Amino acid sequence: MSGMWCKHWKRKMQHVLYFIILYFACTQHSVLCCTSCKLTLTSPSGHFTSPCYPQLYPNIQDCKWTIQAPPGFIIQVTFVDFDIEEAQNCMYDSLSINNGESTSKFCGVTAKGMAFHSAGNEMILTFVSDFSIQKKGFNATYKHVAVSLRNQKVIVPQNQSSIVSISSKVSIPTLNEVTVCFEATKYSNRTEDWKAFSYWSSSSDHFSFGKTASGHFVLISGVQCDLDTVLPLLPNGEFFIDSFQQICIVWNSLSDVLGVRTKSIYQNISCPGIKDLSIPGQGNLILGTYEINMGPLQGDIYNFRLWSTAMDSATLSNLSCDEKGNIVNWENEFWNIPSWARKAESKLSCGTSLPTIPSAEPTTCEKLAGVCQATVTSIVTPSTTTNTHPTTNTPAFHATSVRYVSSLLPTLSTYTTDNIATYNTQTEVVSAPLPSSPSPVNTSTSITSGSMKPEVATSHLPPVLSTVSIINNIATNNSQPVTVTSATTTMITTNMTDTNSTDPPTPAGTFYRISITVVNSSTNNETTVQSLVYSWLNRSLQNWNYTIFVVNVSIKSNERSARDLETVIMKSKLQNNGRSRRDASNLNTESFVIWALLVYNNTNNITLQNETIYQKLYEQNKTIDGVLSVQSVTVYQVEKCKAEESPSSYHWPVTSPTVTQIIQCPKSPGNYASRTCFVGLFYGDSHWGPPDHKNCTASAGALANELLNLTTGQKLDAEKVNDFVQTLKKIVNEADIDTSLGSTVVNVFSNILGSSDNALYTSSSEALKTIEALALKLQFTGQSVSISSPNLALGISRVNTTTYSGSTFSVGSQSNNSDFQIDMEKNQTTPLASVVLPSTLLSQINESDKYTVSRAQFMFFNKVGLFQDHLSNISSYIVACSIGNLTIRDLKEPVKITVKHTAPLPNNTPRTCVFWDANLYKSAGGWNKTGCDVSENESSDNETVCLCNHLTHFGILMVSLKWTDQLAEDKVLQYPTKKDKKNQMLPAS
The missing domain is CATH 2.60.120.290 (Spermadhesin, CUB domain)
Known part of the structure; x- marks a missing residue:
């Protein structure tokens, strides 16, 4: 009996122990799930x-x-x-x-x-x-x-590792007349000759603007025109300063006179010889210059635009930020700009406000009117919050602060504060599905939140939402910034209705643009006028068979805004049957033009005609509260976004405002691109937003890995090498390069370097520039990073310009003799190659350049197919070094480069230290000995030591090679600096 009792409790305890163990296991898991935050x-x-x-x-x-x-x-x-x-x-x-x-x-x-x-x-x-x-x-x-390029200035490159040029998709025709406008700064007091931009065709500069010791000039097809007499120069003779200055230059081949506009003043200047000239087409426009004897402008450039017409002074004086250059415009698609050269700035003349989060956000569902009930995974029942407004004889102004709420799926959110005395000038506009409403409610403000799952069927797609402020919309729709004081804006959605419908909300309503002209007989206060019209609109549109929301109300009284509105209305007349009427009254200075944007929630597919809205607003309401007289009402339906192709192969159909189209990626089945048709807040004009096709392209990491697989163990011909180099160039220029991606790119280049010299010859310049750009862009943690591969090794170390005491770089082979060991210290006793930078290296650069230096880059090439000289036959390694993005020359203390020979040199064998000069042999590239000498006392049969007095950001390359010329065939040690079309190195000795 007692044994049975023990067995019974033993079984009972097994269950208890099970739950105890389960508890501790779950508790432990809960603790382990919490990682570093x-x-x-x-x-x-x-x-x-x-x-x-x-x-x-x-x-x-x-x-x-x-x-x-x-x-x-x-x-x-x-x-x-x-x-x-x-x-x-x-x-x-x-x-x-x-x-x-x-x-x-x-x-x-x-x-x-x-x-x-x-x-x-x-x-x-x-x-x-x-x-x-x-x-x-x-x-x-x-x-x-x-960020839009209008919010960015571009730093003019001071070398050729990463030039800023027009896109290959931009085709410049032969020009017989031209207008160019741009803004620039100059932040260096150096007096060297410079060019801000230059247009090259057939290896010649045909159009450029710059400065020499003689003054500022514009060059047109070989004829140089001096401009100093029409420029407002500083005492030091400079036009550009450390803040942006705009200049416009106008030329017509029918005349020998140039037009120049600066600081709102247009002047003509004679330039004999420019008449009947032409600028040849199909060239390349760059910021800066390619020339050896003239450097680029040391400053920034902004809003560069080029037209193929000669504008007159009146046109230039009215030139707006939205006037696009028909040849080149300040937009991303027109330019190839490396990421390091871009710099976002908030106070640019044609900039648009960067989106920001609200300064004061509600923190409860009640204040946010149910936005917290939104979901991003499924259709939900919308939640509703109702606030009852008191009835009063005086029109109460209800300023509703409505924000774009961006989410993976749409969410409509507003919150309301009643009886605000002043307008909310930082209001933002809603772009979201409208609530389904059977009938309006007179005395309540109902704000609805709803979500729906996105579908590929574009006719039922909700709008894509993004954080955009009203000021943003103003800047993108106006030719110049609009001040809130002259155009107060109110977001109003007070006649929304309650709904408990579980049906998905309509993806977009029908938008109407209306213009109301009123005459005020008692006051000229714009705030009062706007408040009265706002209240009148809401009263007029209530108790009606149609559910209409007032999206935006604004008052415009300045002449420029009236012209802008007239342009929009004329555009609508071509597409809509507008309804308008004006009474036979003289509009005096007390008249006001009120703009309003309405949206009709046509959930029942009942069409609302312009005429119907007109009759509701005008024929039944010729006065407003006995204070304002309604002189005219104009109603137009906002047009749809037109079908277009942008970018190439992406075809967007005709789309209603606030609807987002989703199309299949042209070259990536199963992936989708999207684009939203937006409606302008003030003018009510529809326009396409930028296409989002990021899902249509593979990530940089995946693409690099694919290239690695395709190049490993393969014999590549010249065409394949060029294709791979161009792809690597795109990855390096556009992607953020971390150590993982950088390692993959280095190994792909290592595979490419294993190709024959003939296969590498055509792409060698682009490959060298891309490797240099990789070294400049690689992001890493710690003091240094090194990446090695069988044919290429890369090392980068951080540089503190204020405490710089020199740098050392060396490369030694590992035991397997296939990879190389990079050392940033002096720890290798018998390196294959080494570079020692003197402590005085940075003493000659100016203070502004010192702030741009953060790293030293070193490279080692085991294969030399990228450095092919038709008079030379390289037989050893190449080592390179550069400091940031600087050009350094005429050093008082030389750079010391040491390299071991692949085989001992016979006694008294002549040797020469040289650098790679890409300008030699009609830009095919070759070796140049200027500025480098052999240190005979330190050299031996096994290694050679070079002392060089220059260093550019393109790097120092030192190589043991066999030099072949018409007289002899000698072993030579080489120190090259690779340049593409321009070599800003040192003068020939």
Whole structure:
């Protein structure tokens, strides 16, 4: 009996022990799931979560994510899921977002589905939790977003490793007349000759602007025209200063007179010899110059535009930011610009405001009108919040702050503050699905949130939403910036209705643009007029058979805005049957033009004609509250975005405003591109947004790995080598290069270098420039990084210009004799090659250049097929070195280069130290000995030591080779600096 009792309890205890073990196992797992939450994120895209997500986040957390992007990019963070303990002012647990200009704090479910943008190229997010309540936390994605070129200036390259030139897709015709406008700065007091831009055709400069000791000039097909007499020069003779100055130059081959406009003054200047000339077509336009004896402008260039017509002074005086150059415009698709040369700036003359997160965000569902109920995975029942407005005889102005809410799927969100005395001048515009509404409600403001799953069927696609401010829309639609004081804007959505419908909301309504002219008999106060018209519009459109929302109301009284509106209206007349009428009254200075944008929620597919809206607004309401007299009403339906192809092979069909089209990638079946048709906030004109086709192209890492597989163990001909080099060039110029991607690219080049000399000859220049650009762009942590492969080794070390005491680089072979060991110190006793940079290397550069230096780059070539001289036969290694992106010459203390010979040299064998000069032999490239000498005392039969007085960013290459000329065949040690079309090296000795 007692034995049975023991067995019974033994079985009971087994269950108890099972649950105890399970508890500890789960507890341990919960602890292990929480990894480090203090991270710096630099990848082009990725995701991060709160600790332990999707489990409850732990107590007492202090996390920080620093997201960084290269210059020319901002950061977009989207919260796919968000649930943090909610409290007033987020006093307990919270997530703070610092966008570079302001910090906003979030808790509850406020930020779910929302997207935020940085003001610059860094965003910092911090998450803290206290000792009590825990929630699921958040799941966020981030990506780098390219900034419009109108928000970027370009640093003029001071060398040829990465030039700024027009895109290969831009074709310049033969020009018999031309207008060029651009802005530039000059931040160096050097007096060397320079060119800001130059246009080359058939190896000659046919059109350029620059300065020599004689003054500023423009060059047209060999004829140089002096301009100093029409330029407002400083006492030092300079036109450009450290802030942007604009210049426009006009030329017509029918005359020998040039037109020059600077500082709003247009002047003519005679230039004999330019009449009947022409500028040949199909050339290459670059910022800077290719020439040996003239350097590029040491400064920045912005808003470079080129027209094939000669503009008159009146046209130039009215030239707006939106006037595109018909040959070259300041847009990304017109230019090839390396990422290091781009620099975003917020105060450029034609810049558009960078999107920023709101300065003060609501932190509860109640204040956000249900945005926290949005989902990004499925269709949900919209939630509704209703606020009742008091009835009063005086029109109450309800300023509704409506923000673009960006999410993976659409979300409509607003929040309302009643009876605000002043207008909200920072209001943003909604672009989202409209709520389904059977009938309007008179006394309530209902704001609806809804989401729907995206489909490839474009006719049912919701709009893509993005964080865009009203000021952004103004800048992109106006020819010049508009001040809020002269055009106050109100976002109004007060007649939205309650709905509990579970049907998906209509993806887009029908937009109408209306212009209302009123005469005020008692006041000229624009705010009062706008408030009265706003209230009148809402009253007029209520209690009607059609559900119409007032999207935007603004007042425009300046002459320029009236001209802009007239242009938009004339455009609409060609596409719509507009309805308008004007009374026979004289419009005096007390008249106001009110613009409004309406949207009709046609969920029942009932067409609303322009005439119907006109009759509702005008024929029944000729006065407004006995104060304003309605003189005219014009109604036009906003046109659809036209079908177009952009970029090549991407065909976008006719699309209604706020609808996003999704099409299949032309060369990548199964992937999709998207593009949204936007409607302008003020003018109500439709326009295409930029296409999003990032999913149609493979990532740089995947592409590089594919190239590695295709080149490994293969014998490549010249055509394949060129294809691979061009692809690598695209990867290096466009991608962010980390050590992993950099290693793959180096190994691909190593495979390419194993090809025959004949296969490498044609692509050698592009390959060398791409390798140099790779060394400049490689991102790494720590003091140095090295990458080795069988035929190419790369080493980069950080440089502190204020404490610089010299650098050493050496290469030694490993035991297997196939890879090479790079050393940044003096630890190798018998290196194959070494470079020693003197401590005084940076003493001759100016202070502004010192700020740009952050690294020294070293390269070692085991194969020499990229350096082919028709008079030479290379038989040994090549080693290269450069300091940042600088050109350094005439050193007082020489650079010391040592290289071992592949075989001992016979006694008294002549040897010469040289560098690679790409200008030799009609730019085919060859060896040049200028500036380098052999150190006879330190050289031996086994190695040669070179002393050179120059160093450029293209690098120092030292190589043991056999020099062949018409007289003798000698062994020579080479020190090359690769140049493409221009060599800014040293004068010949």
